[in-house]
Structure formats: C-alpha cells, structure tokens
Amino acid sequence: MSWIREGELSFIERLSANILKAGPMPKHVAFIMDGNRRYARKRHVERQEGHTQGFEKLAETLRWCLNLNIREVTVYAFSIENFKRSKEEVDGLMELARQKFKKLLEEQENLEKHGVCIRVLGDLELLPLDLQQLIAQAVVATRTHNKCFLNVCFAYTSRHEITNAVKEMAWGVEQGLIKSSDVSESLLSKCLYSSSSPDPDLLIRTSGEVRLSDFLLWQTSYSCLVFQSVLWPEYSFWNLCEAILQYQLNYQSLQRAQEQHWEEQALQQLEADRSCVAELMRQHGSGTVADTQDRRKLLLSYTLKREERVQGFLSALQNKRDSFFHNLTSQAVLA
Numbered sequence: 001m002s003w004i005r006e007g008e009l010s011f012i013e014r015l016s017a018n019i020l021k022a023g024p025m026p027k028h029v030a031f032i033m034d035g036n037r038r039y040a041r042k043r044h045v046e047r048q049e050g051h052t053q054g055f056e057k058l059a060e061t062l063r064w065c066l067n068l069n070i071r072e073v074t075v076y077a078f079s080i081e082n083f084k085r086s087k088e089e090v091d092g093l094m095e096l097a098r099q100k101f102k103k104l105l106e107e108q109e110n111l112e113k114h115g116v117c118i119r120v121l122g123d124l125e126l127l128p129l130d131l132q133q134l135i136a137q138a139v140v141a142t143r144t145h146n147k148c149f150l151n152v153c154f155a156y157t158s159r160h161e162i163t164n165a166v167k168e169m170a171w172g173v174e175q176g177l178i179k180s181s182d183v184s185e186s187l188l189s190k191c192l193y194s195s196s197s198p199d200p201d202l203l204i205r206t207s208g209e210v211r212l213s214d215f216l217l218w219q220t221s222y223s224c225l226v227f228q229s230v231l232w233p234e235y236s237f238w239n240l241c242e243a244i245l246q247y248q249l250n251y252q253s254l255q256r257a258q259e260q261h262w263e264e265q266a267l268q269q270l271e272a273d274r275s276c277v278a279e280l281m282r283q284h285g286s287g288t289v290a291d292t293q294d295r296r297k298l299l300l301s302y303t304l305k306r307e308e309r310v311q312g313f314l315s316a317l318q319n320k321r322d323s324f325f326h327n328l329t330s331q332a333v334l335a
Contacts, residue, residue, distance in 0.1 A: 009067050013237055017068055020241060023248040026201035028072040029065065030223070032215055033058065035207030035231030042231070048092045053233035055100060064237050066114065066148065068244070072197060074151035076215045080126065080160055094131060097154070101134040108141055115147025121193035122156035123164070124324075129331075136328035151197060158217035165191035168317055177313040181276050182306055186265060190314055194219055201254075202247045204240075206232045222258040224250050277302050 009017060033054055040050030058075060065073050078097070083090060104111070104118065111118070120135045127135070135154070168191045172178040178187075189195065199219040205212070208229040212220070226243040230236070247254075277299050 007063060009064075009237070014067075016238075016241055020244055020248075021069065024251045025068065026070060026224075026244065026247050028074070028198055028200045028202075029070050029243075030074040030076075030200040030203040030216055030220070031058075031061070032076045032203070032205035032209075032213060033232040034205055034209055034213075036233060038207060039231045039233045047089055048096070050233065051093060051096055055096065057233050057235055061235060061240065062150065064240055068240075071148040072151070073149070074121075074153065074194070074197070074200060074216070076156070076213070077152045078122075078154045078156070079213065079215075080123070080155055080157045081214070083126070094128060098131055098134060101131070101138050104138045105134070105141065111142055112145065115145045116142060117145040117149045118142045119149065119151045119196065120154050121151055121161070122154045123160060124155060126155040133328050133332035136325040137332055139325050140329050149197065151194065153193075153215065156193070157214040158212075159214055161193050162188070162218055164193070172313040172317070175316070177316055178309050179306075181272070182310055182313075184269060184272065186269065187310060189218070190310075191317065192218065199223060202226065202243060204228065204243045206230055206235055206239075222254060222261060224254055273299060273303050273306065276306075 008014070036050040036054040037047050038050075039053060040047045043050075062073060065071075078093060082093065118138050120139055124132050124135060165188050169178070169183050169187060173180050173183075194216070199221075200216065200223045202224045203212075203216065203220050204226050206228050208227070210227045212225075216223075224247040226246045228235075228239055228243065230239050277295070280302070281298070
C-alpha cells in the first residue's frame with residue numbers, strides 16, 4: 001500500500017469539497033488514529049490486520065487532504081505508552097513500521113512528484129536501530145520537498161516532548177549559547193519536535209474517545225478539537241468534511257483566542273526584556289538614567305542581542321538534530 005494514494009474525488013465529493021473550500025479551511029490537520037484494535041475485534045481478525053487497515057486508511061486520508069488543499073498533516077502513529085502493550089503487538093507494530101518506511105523509500109519518485117516532506121517526531125532512540133536508520137533515510141530523502149508535509153509522531157508523547165524541549169534549553173544555557181533570562185514560552189515552542197510546523201488548526205480523534213492521550217498538548221491550545229465515534233479504519237471522506245465544518249463554525253472564536261494569546265505573549269516578552277535592561281542598568285550603576293530615549297535605545301539593543309543569541313542557539317540545535325539523522329543514514333549505508 002502506497003503512502004500517497006493516487007486518484008481523484010468522485011463528482012459528489014468534489015462538489016462538497018468546493019463548497020467547503022468557500023469557507024476558511026484548516027491548513028494543518030492532526031489525527032489521533034484510534035480504533036484499530038476495536039476494528040480488528042469487530043471484524044474478528046488479528047490485531048495486526050487492524051493496524052494494517054489503519055495504515056491503508058491513512059494513505060486514503062492523505063489523498064483527501066491533498067484534494068482539499070490541506071498541505072500539512074500530523075498523525076499519532078505510536079505513543080511511548082504503546083511500549084507497555086504485549087511484546088507480540090509491539091513487535092508487530094515495529095515490523096509494520098519497517099515495511100512502510102521501506103515502501104516509502106521505494107516511492108521517492110511519487111513523493112517528489114507531490115512534493116511530500118516526511119518528518120518523524122519523537123524519541124527515535126527508543127526504537128530498534130534498524131528502524132531508526134530507515135526513518136532517518138526517509139526523513140533525509142524528502143527533506144527538500146516543500147509542497148506538503150506529513151509529520152509522523154512515533155515513540156512520542158507530548159509530556160516527553162516538552163521535557164526534552166526544557167532539556168534542550170538547559171543545554172543551550174550550559175553551552176553559553178543563551179542566557180537563562182532568554183528562556184520563554186516562545187523559545188520553548190521553538191525547541192519542540194514540531195518546531196518546523198505551524199500549530200494544527202484542527203485536531204481529530206476517532207473511535208469515540210474524548211481525550212488527547214498526551215498528543216500535541218502544547219500545540220493544540222488554540223486548535224479546534226473534534227471527537228468522532230467512527231473507528232479509524234472505517235473513517236470516510238464525509239467524516240473529514242464534518243470535522244472541517246466544525247472548524248469553520250468555530251473559526252472566528254478560535255482566531256480571536258489565538259490573536260489575544262499572541263498579543264499577551266508579545267507583552268510578556270517586552271516586560272521580560274525591560275526587567276533585564278533595568279537589572280543591567282542597576283548593576284552598572286546607571287539606574288537613574290532619566291532620558292526616555294536612552295532607555296528605549298538600551299531596550300532595543302538588548303532585544304536585538306537576545307534575538308541574536310536565540311537564533312544562534314536554534315541554529316545549533318537544528319544542526320544537532322540534523323547530525324543525528326545524517327549519522328543514522330551514514331550507518332545504514334555502511335551496514
């Protein structure tokens with residue numbers, strides 16, 4: 001089964017898609033693809049078959065998203081919590097992942113045709129080495145594609161991601177790349193696995209569960225959350241349309257909340273910069289400077305230096321992450 005399934009929508013699907021596209025459309029949709037095991041029980045087949053059908057549904061859903069001009073999709077493929085399942089099921093999921101990433105590497109021409117960039121988000125060091133290498137090859141091979149993006153959260157939980165982001169900032173402070181005063185909500189966002197992507201506009205969970213299960217907790221603070229009762233392998237184009245309609249109905253309130261948050265975040269950063277400037281002036285015995293223009297110059301200078309430090313740190317962090325993938329790819333070539 002191909003990662004990107006070819007084919008056009010039916011006439012009635014195209015008509016419905018065009019009607020939907022007249023309203024605000026989500027640019028980034030996240031899926032918690034829940035219900036594979038229940039589907040297997042319902043159909044009286046092995047769990048592994050349920051997971052296989054779930055992957056096939058992902059390929060079909062990606063086709064729908066492309067036809068709806070949704071250019072970024074993030075999926076919850078394997079939680080760190082899933083390692084607690086039976087060894088047989090975990091081994092089966094690892095083998096399924098091997099098969100699908102090998103298939104992806106065979107489909108590079110098709111992925112290049114659609115401009116699909118594959119990103120894998122999570123703690124890959126928790127995975128078997130051969131699977132890490134396959135994933136790294138897929139990520140590196142599609143890195144320059146920029147028409148649409150598929151983010152696969154594998155060996156992932158949001159709390160683990162946030163904890164890792166805090167560790168990355170601590171590393172930056174230890175290396176002298178940033179100061180502890182540079183740490184902020186905005187910087188933490190840029191240290192997440194998902195830092196290359198905008199936050200999802202719409203998050204969809206199937207199977208009737210109404211919780212996030214530790215998925216994109218930080219990134220979905222201002223997203224539209226839609227919980228649908230259908231099992232993931234039975235998901236349809238019409239289920240996706242229903243979720244997009246829910247997004248459109250709530251679009252204005254979501255936008256207002258997001259814009260208010262951005263304004264508050266900017267004010268918080270400004271206040272933090274002012275506090276740092278005031279402390280520096282006090283330390284240098286110039287806390288009595290009365291000229292407002294001088295204070296503004298000092299604040300602007302400090303802000304520019306902070307932004308320069310932060311950009312240097314983020315570049316170093318990206319280089320570290322790129323090296324991880326390139327080293328795995330080199331190991332795979334030598335193996």
